[in-house]
Amino acid sequence: MxxxxxxxxxxxxxxxxxxxxxxxxxxxxxxxxxxxxxxxxxxxxxxxxxxxxxxxxxxxxxxxxxxxxxxxxxxxxxxxxxxxxxxxxxxxxxxxxxxxxxxxxxxxxxxxxxxxxxxxEGSDGSFPLLKPMSQIAGRLSIQIGAYRLQSQLGGSGVLLGGIPGTMPGHVVVIGAGNSGAHAVQMAAGMGARVTVLDLDTRKLEALDTEYRGRIVTLMSNPANIEHEVADADLLIGAVLIPAAKAPIVVSEKVVKSMRPGSVIVDIAIDQGGCVETIRPTSHEKPTYKEHDVIHYAVPNMPALVxxxxxxxxxxxxxxxxxxxxxxxxxxxxxxxxxxxxxxxxxxxxxxxxxxxxxxxxxx
Structure with missing residues (x-):
């Protein structure tokens, strides 16, 4: 062969x-x-x-x-x-x-x-060849988002970990699969306030147990998404339906509610993205602004490393x-x-x- x-x-x-x-x-x-x-x-x-x-x-x-x-x-x-x-x-x-x-x-x-x-698929129904890139994309999403929040890049000027006497940045992760869980890990490690939303209570329970109250877990529904995204400094879209097109879970109306200079990183862009205002970008031109919110949607994000x-x-x-x-x-x-x-x-x-x-x- x-x-x-x-x-x-x-x-x-x-x-x-x-x-x-x-x-x-x-x-x-x-x-x-x-x-x-x-x-x-x-x-x-x-x-x-x-x-x-x-x-x-x-x-x-x-x-x-x-x-x-x-x-x-x-x-x-x-x-x-x-x-x-x-x-x-x-x-x-x-x-x-x-x-x-x-x-x-x-x-x-x-x-x-x-x-x-x-x-x-693996013998347990997992996706072993998707897993490593999902892990890398999840970790990179926080690294990229933290960088794009810098004032000189048009961001809101928020330091995710904050300093004593100031509120840390708020990271909202939609999707608690491999990429979402690794985004949570990185964000929590940086000292950010972290909220993660998912439809699967088992995934939320596992994260709640792992972080022992240091993050907030919520069911993913329109009301919770609308409330949390409006307060997000950094929104991570990590929704995955294997092989299928990603569902739109964050509407344009919700994006409009975000503070100017906030950042969206949509890891689901390979499958079309889960944010209504998202479109694919490239490493040469990785971001664009819409409704004064920075959008990052590079399909081959793991190529950064x-x-x-x-x-x-x-x-x-x-x-x-x-x-x-x-x-x-x-x-x-x-x-x-x-x-x-x-x-x-x-x-x-x-x-x-x-x-x-x-x-x-x-x-």
């Missing part, structure tokens, strides 16, 4: 889908790795390390795509990569098709076996990549139900229910 690793082309993307360590694992199992020149450089991995691990370095992305049985990526293929996709090829990456109807159509047109990291993200992602994907190399893709899918859950497109059709429903495609 030939595993192809092209260089990521999304603006500001620094991650790579294969580390030298994973490359060594693949080649030791009899697989072949074709790596585009400098694919790992932004994450701190040079070509010589991949060569030592058994990879073949090729000069262009087209050579990788043309020869590979399986394309291993971080981000979904962009429009400029559509022409490189081979008929019937297997692509293993974050796809987020619910927010990408054009890509979904292209994958179907070329009968691509599209295996999405974000819908691969490319090395940590690449290491976290590949240690999660390694067992699945190794399984495909050892057994072949189809046998691996047949034998591992969790990996099979990752299949979003096959034989020209959308086969993952939540995706087909979000896009209005016939599954």
């Amino acid at each position: 030939i595993i192809g690793v092209p260089k990521e082309v999304k603006i500001g993307e620094t991650r790579v889908s294969m580390t030298p360590s994973l490359c060594r694992r693949v080649t030791s199992l009899g697989g072949k790795v074709l790596l585009e020149k400098s694919a790992g450089i932004s994450a701190g991995f040079v070509d010589a390390q991949y060569k030592a691990a058994g990879a073949t370095i090729v000069p262009s992305a087209s050579k990788v795509w043309k020869s590979a049985d399986v394309i291993l990526k971080v981000k979904e293929p962009l429009k400029e990569e559509y022409s490189l996709i081979q008929q019937g090829q297997t692509i293993f990456t974050y796809l987020h098709l619910a927010a990408g109807p054009e890509l979904a159509k292209e994958l179907c047109r070329k009968s691509v076996l599209g295996i999405a990291y974000e819908t691969v 490319g090395r940590t993200s690449a290491l976290g992602l590949t240690q999660a994907t390694e067992p699945f990549v190794a399984m495909m190399v050892q057994k072949g893709v189809e046998r691996a899918l047949n034998e591992h139900k969790g990996l099979a859950k990752g299949v979003n497109t096959r034989n020209g059709r959308i086969v993952y229910g939540a995706v087909s429903q979000a896009l209005g495609f016939e599954s």
